[in-house]
Amino acid sequence: MSNEKDHLIKMINQIARNNSSAGDDSAVADVVAGHIKKFWSRRMKQQLFELVEQRSERLYPAARMAGERLRSAQVN
Numbered sequence: 001m002s003n004e005k006d007h008l009i010k011m012i013n014q015i016a017r018n019n020s021s022a023g024d025d026s027a028v029a030d031v032v033a034g035h036i037k038k039f040w041s042r043r044m045k046q047q048l049f050e051l052v053e054q055r056s057e058r059l060y061p062a063a064r065m066a067g068e069r070l071r072s073a074q075v076n
Contacts (some may be wrong), residue, residue, distance in 0.1 A: 008047055009058050012036070016062040027064035036070060039042065 012032065018029040036045060051059060052067040059067065 005047055005051060009025050009056065009063075011053065012048065012063040012066070013055060013058075013060045016060045016066070020062075025062040025065060028062035029069060032066035033064055036066060 015032050015035055016028055021030050022028045022031045030059060036048065040048075046076075047056075048067045048072045052071055
């Protein structure tokens, strides 16, 4: 795995962890998805979608859920 993707995993997991007070994994995923949609570049989102497709076990459940939601909505 590339250093870039490693860093991306670290960032999205950190966003999920920092927003864990939002509630259950679904609520946290909403917050994470909003952050990604607002602040991440198209390239970063594409890399996240690749990680979701690969079913990376390194993504926290809320982080994975956020990626899946964004991917299904195809937010670039």
